[in-house]
């Protein structure tokens with residue numbers, strides 16, 4: 001829902017900030033779209049069964065629009081908090097605690113609002129590796145509200161202390177701000193609790209509800225459930241938790257982890273099942289690549305720099321490459337992976353989401369729905385992937401330097417004779433006016449020679465290039481290339497032709513390089529931090545809407561089905577190699593050379 005009418009008519013934009021601003025030179029007072037908004041009527045209705053009122057920040061209690069000023073949120077332009085939690089600080093409590101006097105939800109609530117985050121599947125890999133550490137990082141940086149509680153829920157028998165011990169093993173302090181880290185950890189762990197229960201058990205979640213209420217202590221309760229569990233139990237959890245552990249008067253949201261089905265049909269079925277218990281506005285489908293700094297920056301780069309947007313079309317761009325590689329195999333996750341394969345694991349979600357952001361038209365605003373509307377349009381303009389435009393591979397065992405690396409098929413959890421691809425390359429097309437005929441090439445693989453994720457934009461050659469003699473026969477070698485390196489060593493660099501200093505006229509291709517570690521001397525937050533915070537704030541921009549998901553599956557489902565029906569044998573590639581040569585033939589069909597096979601160092605022609 002657009003925030004515009006509210007913005008123009010109701011926000012006193014000259015309000016002083018709630019706390020003094022940080023002196024950060026990048027500080028900018030920005031209106032945070034989640035801070036003030038009309039209620040999402042269906043979400044509010046579904047969760048509160050109360051009359052609809054205007055919210056002033058979903059993390060704060062309900063405040064009637066007519067009597068409460070909305071809060072402007074101070075965020076530096078690089079996303080760091082300005083005041084160590086300005087948006088949930090004690091000033092909010094003054095607002096929250098004031099009786100509304102009109103029967104609005106929140107009246108009679110004691111001491112403001114609270115947020116409870118329940119990590120379902122707390123004993124699992126993702127919870128330990130990413131979710132608890134991200135929550136701690138948010139706490140450490142002052143982004144969590146004053147009143148918050150973290151609960152772990154899983155079948156494993158554990159008490160609160162055992163959960164805390166488990167979590168503490170993976171918490172780390174910010175490299176650049178390690179002071180008081182031990183104290184902060186202790187404070188954070190004291191807010192962590194555990195409830196053991198079955199995933200389909202309403203009693204289990206009712207018990208959780210009882211404990212949550214105890215911690216909420218009469219404050220307006222807002223509840224976030226993170227489903228960090230295998231997909232076959234998503235619906236069980238949503239059914240049980242929504243029935244017995246929903247917030248009685250605040251919001252209740254569910255973050256759902258991928259995979260969202262394995263094709264159009266199963267994804268549609270999952271969506272329908274979830275919607276029996278939740279409305280779309282309560283469902284936060286996470287794609288953690290959307291939370292990565294460079295992916296967030298894609299739109300900034302494009303829409304706030306005049307030099308890029310005019311070039312962003314078939315007129316100047318020859319091809320776009322989306323590349324993901326990992327230098328390790330499925331180690332330990334073979335059982336899960338075999339049911340999905342690399343196309344579903346990486347391409348259909350992470351790479352396709354990046355592609356949609358890259359290729360979309362300028363959205364009407366930065367509002368979540370405006371952005372997601374544009375992404376859906378791109379996805380719906382895409383051609384279904386054809387089998388002849390796909391190459392699949394699977395890694396095999398390899399020995400190097402006296403060390404041997406197991407093949408995918410050596411994993412005991414992988415069924416014998418599996419043809420599941422651990423590598424794939426694909427050529428995709430967007431049949432719209434902007435991108436007609438431009439190949440979007442994707443490449444994703446496990447157990448390759450390096451860990452890397454990047455977007456490469458190869459531009460067309462300069463017509464009638466005056467310097468063609470200096471460049472040599474292959475003019476495509478001298479075209480500009482813009483690279484957004486998502487990870488590791490985040491960077492944006494542009495390959496330009498340049499004169500090598502000297503009396504002669506020798507050219508080379510050099511990089512104009514924006515290396516984040518040199519430019520910004522601060523740690524880049526993990527994607528899960530950004531996404532968790534957004535979910536708490538009700539900011540949906542970086543989450544996948546159900547129509548986006550449908551459109552994404554429509555592109556890949558036919559080719560996936562054919563691959564499986566025909567049991568297409570993957571090309572084997574050695575662990576630690578650059579992947580199957582078939583990927584080069586596929587690119588060559590479209591006159592493309594993968595940008596990552598040449599060195600990124602500046603080089604002579």
Ligand SMILES: NC(=O)C1=CN([C@@H]2O[C@H](COP(=O)(O)OP(=O)(O)OC[C@H]3O[C@@H](n4cnc5c(N)ncnc54)[C@H](OP(=O)(O)O)[C@@H]3O)[C@@H](O)[C@H]2O)C=CC1
Nearest residue numbers: 121123124125126127154155156228229230231257258259
């Ligand atoms: N791990 C990762 O890096 C990533 C994971 N994901 C997704 O996140 C979700 C969680 O992943 P991950 O943590 O690796 O998953 P796990 O396999 O570690 O499972 C999480 C927890 O769920 C419970 N569980 C596991 N299998 C079953 C089962 N068959 N039936 C019932 N409960 C079960 C276990 O808890 P208990 O036995 O205590 O109940 C387990 O600790 C998945 O949807 C995954 O696809 C997405 C991106 C990356």
Ligand SMILES: O=C1O[C@H](COP(=O)(O)O)[C@@H](O)[C@H](O)[C@H]1O
Nearest residue numbers: 258288326345346350453487527
């Ligand atoms: O979603 C997934 O992502 C990870 C890679 O994430 P990254 O942030 O470490 O790049 C991948 O290993 C996993 O297979 C996949 O499910």
